[in-house]
Amino acid sequence: MSESKSPIVEKIREGVIGFGMARWIIVAFLFIIWIVAALWTDENLGKMFGDCLVRTGMNGVLVLALLLPVRAGNGLNFGLPLGIVCGLIGGIIGMEFAAEEPFGIFATSEFLSRGWSGFIFAHVVALPLAALCGLALGWLVERVRGQEMMVGIYVGFGAIAGMCVIWLVIPVKSQELVLPIGGHGVRQTVLIDDYYTRILDHWPRSAEEGASAPEALLHRVFDFGTMEPVEAGNAKPRTRAEARSWVPHRKYTGFFVPVGVLLYWLGMCGLLALFLRTRIGVAMTAAGSNPDFARSIGIHVPRMRIASMVASTMLGAVGILVYSQSYGFYQLYKAPLWMAFPTVAALLLGGASLKKASVFHVIIGTLLFQSLLTTSLPVVNTLVKDSAYASSLSNLPEIARLIIQNGVILYALSRVTGGRK
Amino acid sequence: MTSPPPALELDGIRKEYYGNVVLQGVDLTLAKGEIHALLGENGAGKSTLMNILFGMPVIAETGGFDGEVRLAGAPVAFGSPEEAMAGGIGMVHQEFMLIPGFTVAENIKLNREPLRPTKVFKPFGNALRRLDEGVMHADARASLDRIHLDLSSHVLISALPVGHMQFIEIAREVDKSAIKVLVFDEPTAVLTEGEAETLLGIMRELAEQGIAILFITHRLEEVMRVADSVTILRDGQRVWSGPKQETSVEHIAETMVGRDLESDEVPVLAARDEKPQTTILEVRDLAVAMPGESVRGLDLDIRRGEIFGLGGLAGQGKIGVANGLMGLYPTTGSVKVNGAELRLNQPRESLNAGMSFVSEDRRGVGLILDESIEMNIAIPAVEVKSKFLRGPRSGWLKSFGWFDGTAARRHAESMIERLDIRTMGPSQAVGRLSGGNQQKVCLARAMVLDPDILLVSEPTRGIDVGAKKLVLDLLVELNREHGLTVIMTSSELMELRSVCDRIAIVTEGKVAGILPPDAPDVKFGLLMSGEAV
Incomplete structure (x- = not known):
């Protein structure tokens, strides 16, 4: 059967099979949703696609954070909230410097709190902290070999609970941070509007937005659409007169590419892909693929595993900073509690397993999972709006999200084969 | 007057696993109140015979067996160990249940x-x-x-x-009221001398009470003391059977080990003229805590440029030696490589000292099954020798050199050609290869480290005859042409005798003796049974 096929056809065939059935189904499902949205709803498709990209870039780094522990044999890092908390601490400490008396002692520094320098300073504070926490997490999961994921979940939950107490007692002075009642402790939701909201998403900015000449030039290169909310086009025509003035393409004008955040994420993906080809990266992969093999060639397997957890926690910290700049808020207290789960689901959806994962899985998984969430939610909502079951069906997308998210995780866990081989 | 039927009869038992014949028509008769010793090297077919007797599921799953089992004259076909026990067969396990x-x-x-x-x-x-x-x-x-x-x-x-x-x-077995036949599987292996003594006494007593006993052991001296009759298996065949009086320790040892000349797969190599003399590896009081293969105070001197064989029965510790030298299991003692003390329990130290290891656990330790052939060969080289890397090679940055896929592929291709690895290409996952080809990849991965000493454990286990010959020829070639010192561990005595310069038999964690490859069978057999030569 296959002898007559040309190598190109063969390559394509391999690629199609390699992409995996699950992913083709999701791609098909996405197309169905988009077609439905185009034909039967008033959704602005351009904005919808733009949102998919924004959500992808926003969550991408968090998904990337899961890659190394899988490669090193630690499974899925459900302890990701630990890194997230470190990122949040970095962000809050940075913002506090805008206050008159940061923490009651230092001098005010707009430089450390706002704009690019503020965003970078948040990284500077968060990363060493995350490295330390990652070291502790790595040490802990090394102690509970075989139970990494379960212990990770508890560490994540525990870190969140512990931080709830700490957020309450942190002596912040900034009016934007402090709890209005009581006068100490940090708020539940911290608005970062005046600090670095969407600083990555909106890069490169246009000249009108105050960009430098090179940035403005880049902006023109990457100008795929506007960020201005476009009115949702005209409604579907009901009469002949309406049909004459109907401009269907208005539905597509809100398209926007968050160039900065995508570059930031993809750049990090590239770096990690490169890292996996270094001597350490190869050693880490070997340690994960077959610890006995790795040990027999002198690789210190526990050290590799701990290093993967350190890297993962640090990327988790960066991940939440990227997420928050896009989101516009820092959400503290219990908000990060469940963040590891959609992240894990995205990676698995991309085709990773508990033992194998690649940068490709991260990229595809994030794109598909976030697109699915971003588009199915409004579309299904619009579709069921007028139905008699509207109130009961309005939760459908959320229910679907939970089923997909937890179903994917469950599926991956059920496929673990104990022991080696 | 007709005599009562024997307690247990095995008649023409024949069994093959996937076309590989492991038992070819074995007969065994066990009278009431008789102690019958069943002897043979590892792989002679003892375990398979016991699996058949107990109706282990593995037998039925692999296509059943030919022949007949008769218990007190009546044919039986046990479908499970439970049925066998109900039928009156008991077993005293080697590992305690x-x-x-x-x-x-x-x-x-x-x-x-x-x-x-x-x-x-x-x-x-x-x-x-x-x-x-x-x-x-x-x-x-x-x-x-x-x-x-x-x-x-x-x-x-x-x-x-x-x-x-x-x-x-x-x-527990005696408590079963219907017990007729009791199998003792190496019962004295873990006992002290005094306890073993008691056990043998008990066996005698049980036999006198009318229980037929099948005694599996490798301690020939025990056989001579308690057994009434003896059956020796070799390569799935019954090679000798008869009352104890007609045999001797020497005879048993020789019969267990000896091969017919025509069954030799590998011809004995011509001896070399120059005798290598300098010591490359000096092992003193080596103890390795490898489960099931522990080494207890072993001394060895390996000469530069020789092929040294480590033989012995399974569980006696021969496998533990190489694993201990490579630092893979907790090890104590003193090891000197080229006169320099080796830090034990550090795989990297052993590798840096010029030792390279082909593990007996090919699929566990030897290979990353999901990875490609080229990566399996390249990873050790990258880690140990910093081969196949671009960019910084020294200093603290050396860990960040980039992997050079092209060089690794070229090397893999040359090894595929040299070792005749049958594959679709260097990017094929090794898990998909046959056992023989996997073993060749293991050898390639050991050779890529340019070792001085190559430790090879069970190099031909589970591979076909053609690959076997290629692997052994390669070892000899490496040794003769590149001056590599080879330490080869194998359960196949014939194989050791065909390529080695000297062969040490490891028994109970110690070297029982070192023999030249052309020593008579009986000496090997005696050393394996823990007897002095």
């Missing part, structure tokens, strides 16, 4: 407990009837007395010394 948290009586009566009805759970039938503790302990007491074990039946197993556990196993 006891529950440490249960008492002696509970272990003896496990799953055969005397029950008495309770009022509360009466409607639920048998499963919820109460254990009759009184009867249990009385029965256990009787069984313990029967083997003269002065021990309370209330003691927890976990509180007993190892030696006693073996006796509890026996008590």
Whole structure:
């Protein structure tokens, strides 16, 4: 059967099979949703696609954070909230410097709190902290070999609970941070509007937005659409007169590419892909693929595993900073509690397993999972709006999200084969 | 007057695993009250024969067997070990099948407990009837007395010394009232001399009570003391059977090991003229805690440029030697490579000292099954020798050199050609290769480190004849042409004798003796059985 096929056809065939059935189904499902949205709803498709990209870039780094522990044999890092908390601490400490008396002692520094320098300073504070926490997490999961994921979940939950107490007692002075009642402790939701909201998403900015000449030039290169909310086009025509003035393409004008955040994420993906080809990266992969093999060639397997957890926690910290700049808020207290789960689901959806994962899985998984969430939610909502079951069906997308998210995780866990081989 | 039928008859038992014949028509007759020793090297077919006798599922799953098993004259076909036990066959296991948290009586009566009805759970039938503790302990007491074990039946197993556990196993089998045939599988392996003595006494007594005993062991001296008759298996064939009086330790040893000349797969190589003399590896008092293959105080001197063989029966520690030298299992003692003391328990140190290892656990330690051939060969080179890297090679940045896929592929391609690895290409996952080709990849991965000393464990296990010859030829070639010192561990004595300059037989964790490859069979057999030559 296959002898007559040309190598190109063969390559394509391999690629199609390699992409995996699950992913083709999701791609098909996405197309169905988009077609439905185009034909039967008033959704602005351009904005919808733009949102998919924004959500992808926003969550991408968090998904990337899961890659190394899988490669090193630690499974899925459900302890990701630990890194997230470190990122949040970095962000809050940075913002506090805008206050008159940061923490009651230092001098005010707009430089450390706002704009690019503020965003970078948040990284500077968060990363060493995350490295330390990652070291502790790595040490802990090394102690509970075989139970990494379960212990990770508890560490994540525990870190969140512990931080709830700490957020309450942190002596912040900034009016934007402090709890209005009581006068100490940090708020539940911290608005970062005046600090670095969407600083990555909106890069490169246009000249009108105050960009430098090179940035403005880049902006023109990457100008795929506007960020201005476009009115949702005209409604579907009901009469002949309406049909004459109907401009269907208005539905597509809100398209926007968050160039900065995508570059930031993809750049990090590239770096990690490169890292996996270094001597350490190869050693880490070997340690994960077959610890006995790795040990027999002198690789210190526990050290590799701990290093993967350190890297993962640090990327988790960066991940939440990227997420928050896009989101516009820092959400503290219990908000990060469940963040590891959609992240894990995205990676698995991309085709990773508990033992194998690649940068490709991260990229595809994030794109598909976030697109699915971003588009199915409004579309299904619009579709069921007028139905008699509207109130009961309005939760459908959320229910679907939970089923997909937890179903994917469950599926991956059920496929673990104990022991080696 | 017709004599009663023998307790157990095995008639023309033939078994093959996937076309590989492991038993070719074995007969065995066990009379009532007889102790019959079943002897043979590893792989001679003893275990398979026992699996057939006990109706182990693995036999049926692999296509059943030919021949007939008769118990007291009546043909039987056991479908499971439970049926075999109900039929009156018992087994004293080499590894103890006891529950440490249960008492002696509970272990003896496990799953055969005397029950008495309770009022509360009466409607639920048998499963919820109460254990009759009184009867249990009385029965256990009787069984313990029967083997003269002065021990309370209330003691927890976990509180007993190892030696006693073996006796509890026996008590459990003896307690089964219908027991007719009892199999002892290397019962003395873990016992001290005194305990072994007692055990042999018990065996004699049980035999006198009319139980037929099948005694599997490798200690020939024990055979001579207690057995009535002897059957020797070799390569799935019964090569000798008869009463003990007609044989001797020497005869058994020779029969177990000896091969017909025409069955030799590899011809013995011509001896070399120059005798290498300098010592490359000096091992003193080596102890390796490798489960099931522990080494206990082994001394060795390996000469530069020789092929040194390590032989012996399974479980005696020969496998542990190479694993200990490579730092893979907790090791103590002193090892000098080229006169320099080697830091033990550090795989990297051993590798840096110029040793390279082809593991007996090909699929576990030897290879990353999901990875490609090229990566399996390249990863060790990248890690140990910083080969196949671009960018910084020294200093602290050397860990961040980039992997050079092209160079690794070129190397893999050259190895595929040189070792004749049958594959679709260097990017094929090694898990998809046949055993022989996997072994060639293992060799390639050991050779890529440019070692001075190559440790090869069980290089031909589970691979076909053609690959076997290629692997052995390669070892000889590496040795003769590149001056590589080879330490080869193998269960196949013939294989060692065909390529090695000297062969050490490891017994009970120590070197029992070192022989030239052309020493007579009987000497090898005696060393394996722990007898002095």
